[in-house]
Amino acid sequence: MNFKTFVEKIPEFCLSHWLLRIPLAVVFIQQGLNKIPVTAMEAEAWGLPYLVWWFVAYGELGAGLGLIAGGLIALYKPLLWAADIVTRFSGFVIGSVMTGVIWSLQPTSFVDVLLYDHFHVLLWVGGLFFALRGTRT
Numbered sequence: 001m002n003f004k005t006f007v008e009k010i011p012e013f014c015l016s017h018w019l020l021r022i023p024l025a026v027v028f029i030q031q032g033l034n035k036i037p038v039t040a041m042e043a044e045a046w047g048l049p050y051l052v053w054w055f056v057a058y059g060e061l062g063a064g065l066g067l068i069a070g071g072l073i074a075l076y077k078p079l080l081w082a083a084d085i086v087t088r089f090s091g092f093v094i095g096s097v098m099t100g101v102i103w104s105l106q107p108t109s110f111v112d113v114l115l116y117d118h119f120h121v122l123l124w125v126g127g128l129f130f131a132l133r134g135t136r137t
Helices: 003-008 018-034 040-045 050-073 077-104 110-116 118-133
Strands: none
Touching (some): 018 050, 040 050, 050 077, 050 118, 110 118
């Protein structure tokens, strides 16, 4: 048996998206819960208007819950389309929130973001993955 044949016989683990979905969801749920109750004073401390802070807090919480819900809804095949929408929207929200976070840090260059803000970049890429991929297996 050659190497190509061996590799082709390795079964696909179609539930591997949970290895990314769960930690990303946990981080966003935790961050959202830490901002509740949403107050104008805390928004001001971050230099943001109250309305923006409100959307950030509930967006983080909703996106995290949406990632989990999208994965669970996908288990019921007739609702795969709904799971795909929920997952993609959650990924979009994660990407939007992380873009705001990265911009608010006012990096001096793109290279600085990649070298010194890798955690936020990783979260941004995770959101982008789910926004572009959805629940496709």
